[in-house]
Amino acid sequence: MAQTMTGAKMVVQALKDQGVEVVFGYPGGAVLPIYDEIFQQNDIRHILVRHEQAAVHSAEGYARSTGKPGVVLVTSGPGATNAVTGLTDALMDSIPLVVLTGQVPTFMIGTDGFQEADTVGITRPCTKHNWLVKDTANLAGTIHEAFHVATSGRPGPVLIDIPKDVQFASSKYVEPRKTVTSHYQPRMKGDIELITQLVDAMESAERPVFYTGGGVINSGDAASQLLRELVDATGFPITSTLMGLGAYPASGKGWLGMLGMHGLYEANMAMHGCDLMINIGARFDDRITGRVADFSPKSLKAHIDIDPSSINKIIHVDLPIVGDVAHVLEDLLRVWKSRGRKTNKEGLAKWWKKIDDWKAVSCLTYRNSDTVIKPQYALQRLEELTKGMDRYITTEVGQHQMWAAQFLTFDEPKRWMTSGGLGTMGYGFPASIGVQLAHPESLVINVAGEASWLMNMQEMGTATQYRLPVKQFILNNERLGMVRQWQQLLHGERYSHSWSESLPDFVKLAEAFGAKGILCTDPKDLDDAIMEMIKYDGPVIFDCLVEKHENCFPMIPSGSPHNEMLLGDANATNAIGAKGAVMV
Amino acid sequence: MSALKLKKGVSKHSAYDLRDPNADVDEPHTLAVIVDNEPGVLARVIGLFSGRGYNIDSLTVAEVDHTGHTSRITIVTRGTPSVIEQIKAQLGRIVPVHEVHDLTVEGPAVERELALFKVAGQGDKRIEALRLAEIFRANVVDSTLESFVFEMTGTPGKIDAFAELMRPLGLSEVARTGVAALSRGAV
Numbered sequence: 084m085a086q087t088m089t090g091a092k093m094v095v096q097a098l099k100d101q102g103v104e105v106v107f108g109y110p111g112g113a114v115l116p117i118y119d120e121i122f123q124q125n126d127i128r129h130i131l132v133r134h135e136q137a138a139v140h141s142a143e144g145y146a147r148s149t150g151k152p153g154v155v156l157v158t159s160g161p162g163a164t165n166a167v168t169g170l171t172d173a174l175m176d177s178i179p180l181v182v183l184t185g186q187v188p189t190f191m192i193g194t195d196g197f198q199e200a201d202t203v204g205i206t207r208p209c210t211k212h213n214w215l216v217k218d219t220a221n222l223a224g225t226i227h228e229a230f231h232v233a234t235s236g237r238p239g240p241v242l243i244d245i246p247k248d249v250q251f252a253s254s255k256y257v258e259p260r261k262t263v264t265s266h267y268q269p270r271m272k273g274d275i276e277l278i279t280q281l282v283d284a285m286e287s288a289e290r291p292v293f294y295t296g297g298g299v300i301n302s303g304d305a306a307s308q309l310l311r312e313l314v315d316a317t318g319f320p321i322t323s324t325l326m327g328l329g330a331y332p333a334s335g336k337g338w339l340g341m342l343g344m345h346g347l348y349e350a351n352m353a354m355h356g357c358d359l360m361i362n363i364g365a366r367f368d369d370r371i372t373g374r375v376a377d378f379s380p381k382s383l384k385a386h387i388d389i390d391p392s393s394i395n396k397i398i399h400v401d402l403p404i405v406g407d408v409a410h411v412l413e414d415l416l417r418v419w420k421s422r423g424r425k426t427n428k429e430g431l432a433k434w435w436k437k438i439d440d441w442k443a444v445s446c447l448t449y450r451n452s453d454t455v456i457k458p459q460y461a462l463q464r465l466e467e468l469t470k471g472m473d474r475y476i477t478t479e480v481g482q483h484q485m486w487a488a489q490f491l492t493f494d495e496p497k498r499w500m501t502s503g504g505l506g507t508m509g510y511g512f513p514a515s516i517g518v519q520l521a522h523p524e525s526l527v528i529n530v531a532g533e534a535s536w537l538m539n540m541q542e543m544g545t546a547t548q549y550r551l552p553v554k555q556f557i558l559n560n561e562r563l564g565m566v567r568q569w570q571q572l573l574h575g576e577r578y579s580h581s582w583s584e585s586l587p588d589f590v591k592l593a594e595a596f597g598a599k600g601i602l603c604t605d606p607k608d609l610d611d612a613i614m615e616m617i618k619y620d621g622p623v624i625f626d627c628l629v630e631k632h633e634n635c636f637p638m639i640p641s642g643s644p645h646n647e648m649l650l651g652d653a654n655a656t657n658a659i660g661a662k663g664a665v666m667v
Numbered sequence: 668m669s670a671l672k673l674k675k676g677v678s679k680h681s682a683y684d685l686r687d688p689n690a691d692v693d694e695p696h697t698l699a700v701i702v703d704n705e706p707g708v709l710a711r712v713i714g715l716f717s718g719r720g721y722n723i724d725s726l727t728v729a730e731v732d733h734t735g736h737t738s739r740i741t742i743v744t745r746g747t748p749s750v751i752e753q754i755k756a757q758l759g760r761i762v763p764v765h766e767v768h769d770l771t772v773e774g775p776a777v778e779r780e781l782a783l784f785k786v787a788g789q790g791d792k793r794i795e796a797l798r799l800a801e802i803f804r805a806n807v808v809d810s811t812l813e814s815f816v817f818e819m820t821g822t823p824g825k826i827d828a829f830a831e832l833m834r835p836l837g838l839s840e841v842a843r844t845g846v847a848a849l850s851r852g853a854v
């Protein structure tokens with residue numbers, strides 16, 4: 084017998100039935116009935132953030148490090164509008180989230196009531212789908228459908244707007260298994276004829292490369308497993324986007340490192356010179372392609388993606404395979420094996436020789452110093468001292484993010500959380516909170532820039548309240564470093580507003596929140612300071628004062644092709660032409 | 668590309684098979700989109716076009732299945748072949764969208780639009796308007812001593828042509844429904 088209950092109780096019941104353990108939220112008038120229900124139960128843990136944007140980023144961190152959807156609860160009006168940046172971030176990076184917002188009662192909608200906003204209107208372009216529930220009878224079914232939509236196909240954020248009278252009214256609860264199945268059932272299996280054609284190409288290719296992205300990680304652990312098997316069995320080189328790091332281990336023998344604007348020389352050169360490109364779960368983003376007209380001019384291109392709209396959007400491909408990565412890789416491996424595991428051994432050997440020459444360029448080389456901490460050095464030490472540990476990394480956005488991607492290594496998926504598509508400063512700290520909640524025993528480090536970190540610094544309150552020992556590793560260059568770099572390369576070294584002036588004393592700031600602060604200014608103290616941070620059982624702000632004018636290389640200047648990378652400062656100033664200057 | 672057995676364009680699924688994907692010539696396409704008739708669905712479709720910079724020449728929508736609550740949206744848009752492919756794929760991503768048909772490429776289709784024309788005039792002009800209306804098989808749905816309202820169904824081209832002829836005869840207002848379209852034949 085279906086139970087009758089209030090809408091507010093239904094919300095909590097539906098979340099429980101969906102297996103939700105943690106909700107990130109912030110209360111307000113329009114969600115009080117739901118908060119009242121949360122108060123009266125113990126199955127779902129509510130984490131009180133300090134800003135709704137942080138609730139969404141925390142949920143993203145939780146989702147990306149677990150593979151489960153993240154759940155957010157916020158009030159109407161300003162609660163909902165504060166969530167917009169997080170929703171957009173999650174949409175760009177395909178992160179499954181279910182966001183519940185309160186709304187003014189149905190009879191007040193449209194009257195410009197107190198804290199009324201057209202939430203479904205505002206969030207329509209930044210959610211995968213959203214709903215305004217006007218009748219309690221539909222509430223439970225809508226929540227179950229929301230979880231289905233958020234997690235199936237290409238994952239993404241969804242939002243349910245729940246007017247307050249719908250929360251108070253009663254109706255019959257509908258269980259997940261009784262919910263009518265939606266027509267939204269994305270295709271999982273790839274076209275076997277195309278997969279066979281890809282095997283054909285793989286058997287003869289002289290210069291193949293795997294180009295993988297966040298889609299591998301989103302497809303689940305099986306996809307990463309299959310990818311490893313495929314790469315290692317074929318002996319093909321593999322590079323990955325920022326979002327896909329860890330799907331194939333950095334210690335694996337096929338690994339070329341990250342590609343793209345600040346990717347490794349060998350990875351970008353391999354993309355440019357390959358004769359077969361196999362894109363698995365990546366989307367030819369402009370940070371990857373550089374100048375589209377000159378992108379990998381000689382290659383046959385295959386693209387495996389669950390979202391048909393990703394295919395031929397930017398780069399035209401020869402073998403478009405629509406399907407879930409794990410399903411397609413399984414078929415691909417099966418067909419390739421059944422045909423005798425053939426590859427072009429001779430071609431491959433020559434290809435690897437060429438790649439090894441590119442590797443010998445050592446594109447990540449930088450000039451170290453024994454008086455100033457170089458940001459690259461700080462990350463190398465962090466990597467060295469934490470490598471074997473059960474470690475999760477989040478980042479903010481800027482130079483430090485790119486250096487982190489270059490210098491930290493990941494051998495497993497779901498260990499690296501960064502804002503890729505939207506590039507949201509302020510993402511990393513709340514994301515680290517979400518990760519730590521999901522993995523209480525693990526070491527969670529947010530590699531931050533001082534400017535980004537300040538954007539959500541209020542979350543120190545959340546970290547200390549819930550005793551989350553997140554480590555805020557701030558590479559403090561007292562600059563909006565990435566902006567400064569572009570101004571140097573593009574705007575005649577006129578550094579318009581790219582300073583971080585009036586920075587706080589981060590050690591005192593930590594102490595003000597009841598956390599630990601560590602200041603490090605000398606390369607000689609770095610190892611000890613990092614160990615002190617790791618060993619401390621509680622949140623830490625690590626203020627690492629680094630070289631202020633370091634630039635992040637390699638760099639493909641915007642508007643340039645892959646084979647025109649800048650490797651160092653010598654040839655960098657004014658390297659971006661007029662056409663590139665209009666790109667971001 | 669040397670050793671590869673498979674050459675660009677060999678696969679019939681290849682993008683290179685879509686005429687010339689890089690052609691920058693815009694062509695009109697009529698799309699039929701079957702959607703759940705739920706609040707906001709039209710806003711989603713229109714938001715997609717405005718948000719991604721696509722054109723809408725004409726748009727009609729109505730519930731066509733009252734038991735299944737599905738609506739048919741007919742959109743006339745224009746773009747290069749690759750833009751049209753993107754539009755279709757993007758429409759397909761919208762959760763309440765069930766089907767997307769490109770009537771322009773899926774085979775022969777019929778397209779009809781209904782229009783109302785208000786023509787005010789006297790004397791010879793009035794007689795001439797009536798005569799032309801007869802030739803175009805437009806009906807008079809309202810008449811006063813100084814005006815007619817004509818109703819006409821036809822292809823957008825026929826409606827344009829009629830409007831052109833009525834202009835010197837006192838055309839003062841036109842209301843058009845936008846295109847409704849169906850594929851020809853049994854399926």
Ligand SMILES: Cc1ncc(C[n+]2csc(CCOP(=O)(O)OP(=O)(O)O)c2C)c(N)n1
Nearest residue numbers: 481482483506508532533534535563564565
């Ligand atoms: C919310 C937001 N506003 C502005 C930007 C543009 N932006 C990109 S990087 C950057 C500077 C980041 O400075 P910091 O966090 O100190 O990192 P650094 O580059 O110095 O390592 C800015 C302003 C952005 N990405 N996000």
Ligand SMILES: [Mg+2]
Nearest residue numbers: 532533562564
């Ligand atoms: Mg900085």
